Amino acid sequence: xxxxxxxxxxxxxxxxxxxxxxxxxxxxxxxxxxxxxxxxxxxxxxxxxxxxxxxxxxxxxxxxxxxxxxxxxxxxxxxxxxxxxxxxxxxxxxxxxxxxxxxxxxxxxxxxxxxxxxxxxxxxxxxxxxxxxxxxxxxxxxxxxxxxxxxxxxxxxxxxxxxxxxxxxxxxxxxxxxxxxxxxx
Amino acid sequence: xxxxxxxxxxxxxxxxxxxxxxxxxxxxxxxxxxxxxxxxxxxxxxxxxxxxxxxxxxxxxxxxxxxxxxxxxxxxxxxxxxxxxxxxxxxxxxxxxxxxxxxxxxxxxxxxxxxxxxxxxxxxxxxxxxxxxxxxxxxxxxxxxxxxxxxxxxxxxxxxxxxxxxxxxxxxxxxxxxxxxxxxx
Numbered sequence: 001x002x003x004x005x006x007x008x009x010x011x012x013x014x015x016x017x018x019x020x021x022x023x024x025x026x027x028x029x030x031x032x033x034x035x036x037x038x039x040x041x042x043x044x045x046x047x048x049x050x051x052x053x054x055x056x057x058x059x060x061x062x063x064x065x066x067x068x069x070x071x072x073x074x075x076x077x078x079x080x081x082x083x084x085x086x087x088x089x090x091x092x093x094x095x096x097x098x099x100x101x102x103x104x105x106x107x108x109x110x111x112x113x114x115x116x117x118x119x120x121x122x123x124x125x126x127x128x129x130x131x132x133x134x135x136x137x138x139x140x141x142x143x144x145x146x147x148x149x150x151x152x153x154x155x156x157x158x159x160x161x162x163x164x165x166x167x168x169x170x171x172x173x174x175x176x177x178x179x180x181x182x183x184x185x
Numbered sequence: 186x187x188x189x190x191x192x193x194x195x196x197x198x199x200x201x202x203x204x205x206x207x208x209x210x211x212x213x214x215x216x217x218x219x220x221x222x223x224x225x226x227x228x229x230x231x232x233x234x235x236x237x238x239x240x241x242x243x244x245x246x247x248x249x250x251x252x253x254x255x256x257x258x259x260x261x262x263x264x265x266x267x268x269x270x271x272x273x274x275x276x277x278x279x280x281x282x283x284x285x286x287x288x289x290x291x292x293x294x295x296x297x298x299x300x301x302x303x304x305x306x307x308x309x310x311x312x313x314x315x316x317x318x319x320x321x322x323x324x325x326x327x328x329x330x331x332x333x334x335x336x337x338x339x340x341x342x343x344x345x346x347x348x349x350x351x352x353x354x355x356x357x358x359x360x361x362x363x364x365x366x367x368x369x370x
Contacts (some may be wrong), residue, residue, distance in 0.1 A: 003256065004347050005328050006249050015207060016202045017224040020302060022200060022207050025251060029326055034327050038251035040363050041226060042301075049351040065300040066223035067211060072300055073186065109346040111354070115250040115257055117226075122351060138342040141214055141221055143190050161294040166307060169296070170354035175197060177344040 005030050008019040011040075019079060043120040047107075048077030048167060050175050051100055052151060052182070053125040058097050059130055067162040071144065073147060073157075074168050080123075090125035096137040098146045103129025108178045113167050126179055128173045150184065190215050196225075204229065205262060219362075228305040233262030233352060235360050236312040237286055237336060237367070244283050244315055247330040258332060258342075259350050265308075275310035281322040283331045288314025293363045298352050309356045309363055315350040336367065 002008075007028040014022040021042040028035050049060040062073050076097040080089040086107045094100055104127070111122040138144060149157070154172055157163045163172075176183040187193075192213040199207040206227040213220050236244040236303075247258050261282040265274040271292045278283055289312070296307040323329060334342065339357055342348045363366040 003249050003254075006251070007222035008254070020224050020226075024202075027251070031328065031366040032325065033223075034325065039200075039205050040252055041205075043302075044262070048351040064188050065297075066191070066212070067225055067302045067304050068297055069188075069193070069304070070300070074295070109349070110259070111349050112250075112253055114303070114349045115253040115255070115350055117228075117252045118299070119252050140217065140219065143216065155362060158358060164294070164296050165300055166296040166298045166352045169358050170351040173343060173354050173358045174208075177340060 008154065009035065015117075016037075039117060041114075041118040041120075043118055044079045045086075045121045045123065046077060046079045047086045047089040047093065047123040047125055048075050048171050049094050049125040049127050050171055050182070051074055051094050051098065051102060051130040053130045053148070056151045058151050058154065059094075059100050060147040062121055062147050063096050072165055073163060074165050075171060079117040086123035087125060090123070090127060094127055094130070095133070097142075097144050099134050099136045100127075100130045100132050100134070100146075102127035106179070108174050109175065111167070111170055122167055124174050126175050126182060128181075190207070194220065199224075224302060225302040226305075227297075228303055230262045230271075230306045230308065231262060231264045232271045232274040232278065232308040232310055233260050233356050234279050234290075234310040234312050235260055235356055235367070236279050236283065236287060236315040238315045238333070241336045243280075243336050243339065244285050245332040245334055246282050247332050248328065257350055258348060259353050260356060263283035270308060271308035275308070275312060279312055279315070282327075282329050283317070284319050284321045285312075285315045285317050285331075291364070293359050296352070296355055296359065307352055309359050311360050311367060313366075327329040 011024040011026045024037045024126045078093045087105045106126050113122045194211040197209045209222045261278050263278045272290045291311045293309045298307045
């Protein structure tokens, strides 16, 4: 739906990477009739999954993140493949990154990870009844450590900064409101 | 600290916008001795602030977001200016975007908004005792509506998707763990 103040005019591609295309969008700001450019990171949508085992452990992943040049503890996730539904992507990423399979998968409402400069939608999925099949399927440039932690410890891990990825924290919060069994104390 | 698998080699700037610089970082992945490039959005750090009035209303902002081309309900925030501390940026953004001042400001632990491709740190601040001074100070291209909502309604707004900005949701969660008075039910 057009916005009454911001009239979209045109786009100009700046760079095209595999996971990210950078462009500038030109707008007319109608209150002052001024034109302005805004940089947009045009990204494929991605999914993150909260995998919970029958004994209420969360299956986390620890990996190097090239944006911040740090090793982070997160939940599994990744970019959706062309034509893939969020629940399919969640099951695939869970299997590839951790070697776990789930008995049920449920996609919650959408989130926006960085809406001022990124157009991506982030889907949050909850995978319950998870159990290990024992084998990760990693890309040639992936190196992922699987870490099991009790669901009950998640709030303390957020409070201490051990979990500091904003999307991961939002995922746990959303899951708690959507699934009573996942509500954090 | 160097990572045992990922040896950073070099960077190449792709594009420089005011708020965002795009570069490619080259790494040597030591387990296979393969080199690979990773795109990084090099962004100034930013701060988001949860402003609460004496009668437990949250001061929210509604504005057009050019990344997703939608009007979103969020908390105030913005990029830190050079040399500015997060608490200073929080007070400034609160004043500029909403016309509110606060009696106390407290910065919580850092979050990472999008660590796989963005190097930014997101600081979360809690501003208490907020009251309106009545006048926003907006940039020529800003148009921001101030919206007051009871703190007690935030969980329902997250569950319904009315608040869908992952960083905003993470901010409320972190604030609830850090400040008992802000814990969401």
